[in-house]
Amino acid sequence: MKRLLAVPFLLSALSACPGPDEPTFEPWTLEDLTAEQGLSVRVPEFEVPSGVETQDCYFFQMPDLNNGQPYWVNRFHTAINPGSHHLNVFRVNTIHGLDPALGTPMQIGNLSGTVVYGKDASSECWKSPNWADWPLVANSQNSSPENPYTDWVLPTNVATKFTPGEWLMVQTHYVNATTQSAPFKGKVGVNFHLYRGTDPIELGTLFATQQSLRICRSNPTPTYTGTCKFPPSTVTITAANGHFHSRGKSFEVYTWDGVTDTQPPEAAKFYESDRWDDPPMSTGMNIPSTEGGGIWWNCNYQWVEPPVGCDAVNERDPQKAGDCCYTFGGIVETSEHCNVFLYYYPKVAREEIFCN
Amino acid sequence: MTRPLWLLPLLLTACPDEPDPQPDGGLSCFVGNPGLDAEIQIVHRSVEGAIQTTSVAVPLIQPPQGGKVMLVGVRARNLDGCPLQLSASLRDECNNKILTLERRPVILEPQADGWAVPKDPINLDNFSNLPGCPRSDNDRRMNSEPYLLKVSVTDKAGRTAEQTQPITPYCGAEPEFARLCECECRSRFDREECPAVLPDAGTVPGTCWDGGT
Known part of the structure; x- marks a missing residue:
């Protein structure tokens, strides 16, 4: 009897579920600027x-x-x-x-x-x-x-x-x-x-990456951290966004004093995203860096079974560990990133910013 | 046609949702006594891939990406080393600033002596690749000067341990890169000062050909 009842319930449930939305998109338009603009x-x-x-x-x-x-x-x-x-x-x-x-x-x-x-x-x-x-x-x-x-x-x-x-x-x-x-x-x-x-x-920009990434089946929730130090002067951070691929779960950026070797407090966090696809870009910020300090960022991951299969992922692993490890690379389907885009002023010489 | 309201909970629960969270991988390699505090000893990797207990001297090694790094890890017990979150930093005690800091997950491998050490030490991944040179924010040269190395670990269950130790990074562990290392590790590195310092490859083995630089 339970089985007889369950079948119509299941059919009802399935029929009620939303199907894939028909994609719609209004083509974008941007103003064509004159040379004066x-x-x-x-x-x-x-x-x-x-x-x-x-x-x-x-x-x-x-x-x-x-x-x-x-x-x-x-x-x-x-x-x-x-x-x-x-x-x-x-x-x-x-x-x-x-x-x-x-x-x-x-x-x-x-x-x-x-x-x-x-x-x-x-x-x-x-x-x-x-x-x-x-x-x-x-x-x-x-x-x-x-x-x-x-x-x-x-x-x-x-x-x-x-x-x-x-x-x-x-x-x-x-x-x-x-x-x-x-x-x-x-x-x-x-x-x-x-x-x-x-x-x-002048606006300064910083594109920093962490490249020693391994998001593996046997170690599925790793966190990778990067830091960047500005030269001994203060800058103001005005915009930021983080970038990883679909194994990325949360991206966090903090101001960092350059002295403390533990994660900065929550109050120092100025960017956070739990979206790997279309992550937000924070603009209009007015965050002074600490004298001699910089930024600290975390990339938190969750390993998932690759839709394209582990062979394609293993093929890219320099260690050939056979552990279905996503490693650093630009291809979204089979590799991972942990990149921060940061915009600040006044600009300082690129060689004066040191990132780990 | 309207569906009875009493079906609503069934409909809601029956719809496909986000996939279940992935398991934690099941990897575990506890070593030691869970009732005791976690313990670590700082180790580093030699050029040849050997694990060495760190006393003072730590080699500056050229990794594939260039520059010079210190490959720092831990020998540990009374914790789960699969995986272990490893954090390493190098501080200049003259101004109290952190020169370099790196955090990453590593995998340890239990040994017969009751400790665990970095797995597959021939690879670099289970060590902190602590950047040393070049850098432009150091007041002293990186090599042959004392700095304070701090290493801390946290396992999946939240067991933590840390150790701090004075070390002196040194160039010369890879003779072919010794001159480049000395140049890159000067204080306030200037890219223009080291371009010509490249190792001489000698002859190509088995031939009389110049191997270039």
């Missing part, structure tokens, strides 16, 4: 086929918007089609394997540039040592279908400096596989709005 970068729409994870590096030179003189930008406005894993903008520095000159010529909006496609991990656009010393300009991880925009206005009298002719790289990363889906085509836009004031304070 700034610069509009538009990565052309591209396909992200099912089962594909693609990372492309778009290069262009900053145009002359100030009669040959450097100019300042104090607002970054991005719009990103759903399915984006990240959008990072870097200044090109030392050229190793990733060379704008070796890219495929293309129009990036009104800008002539090149692209180095990354359809698979053998592409130079996937190899992070290639941009290890390329300063971060801005980033966004928000590609929500409901609101794909990130409108980041820097604090009053703070701006980012650009020089006409300098190369920038816009790196897109789209995933249409098991951990993330891209039901619409890939498409990215970034507006750089010119600063109109005088004598701004």
Whole structure:
């Protein structure tokens, strides 16, 4: 009798469960800026086929918007089609394997540039040592279908400096596989709005990574910690976001005094996210660093069975431990990250910031 | 058609939800006596991959990512070493500032003597890879100067132990990198000062060819 009753209950239950939502998305629009307003970068729409994870590096030179003189930008406005894993903008520095000159010529909006496609991990656009010393300009991880925009206005009298002719790289990363889906085509836009004031304070950026990661079946809930110290002067932290992949459970960033060797108190926490997909970017913060101190960040993970199977994960493990360990790498499906994006002012020399 | 309200709890509980949390992996390797306080001794890894009890001298070793690190770990008992959260820091007692700090989970392996030591010491993962050089925020050189090393551990059950010990990091454990190490470990490292200091590879084994630098 129990069995007879259970069947209709089960059918009722199943029929009542919500099915997958039909994807809907209102295409985004960004204002096309005039040269007096700034610069509009538009990565052309591209396909992200099912089962594909693609990372492309778009290069262009900053145009002359100030009669040959450097100019300042104090607002970054991005719009990103759903399915984006990240959008990072870097200044090109030392050229190793990733060379704008070796890219495929293309129009990036009104800008002539090149692209180095990354359809698979053998592409130079996937190899992070290639941009290890390329300063971060801005980033966004928000590609929500409901609101794909990130409108980041820097604090009053703070701006980012650009020089006409300098190369920038816009790196897109789209995933249409098991951990993330891209039901619409890939498409990215970034507006750089010119600063109109005088004598701004230069924005500094920090892109720091922890690379000794092992999230294993036998050790499924590890925490990895990183620290960065600023030189003996204080800076003000204005924006931050954390980045990991789908095994990431929580990301925390604290101010750190540079003296204490234990985790800073909760009161020192200024960023927290429990989202690996579209994690929030905190902006408009006004957090002074401690003299001689810096930041402390934690990445907390939970191992899960890889949807693509352990063989693909084991294949990447340098130790070949056979323990289904996710290790450091950019491919979302099979590897992990623990990266912090931090924005502060005034800028200090990159060599003066020391990260562990 | 409306469903009776009494079905609601069934409907709610029957819907597929988030997958169950993963188990903790089941890994455990308690060593010693659970009734006693956890104990640790600081150890470090040699260039060859041997585990050595740390007294004063700790080698600065070139890891795959470059620079120089100290590979610091623990010999431990009365705790569960699978896994163990390991935290290591190096403090300059002249100004009380922490020069370098690293935390990571490590796996220990019980030994016949009742202690556990870093598993697979030939690999670097079960040691703290404590960055030493280069750095730009040190007032003294890193090598051949005394610093204070602190190591602390916490196991899954919350058992903790820590030990602090004066050490002197040194260059020369890898002769081929000794000159580069001396340069990189100066106080307030300047990238421009060390570019030409590269090890001479000598001849390619079995040939007369110059192996370059």
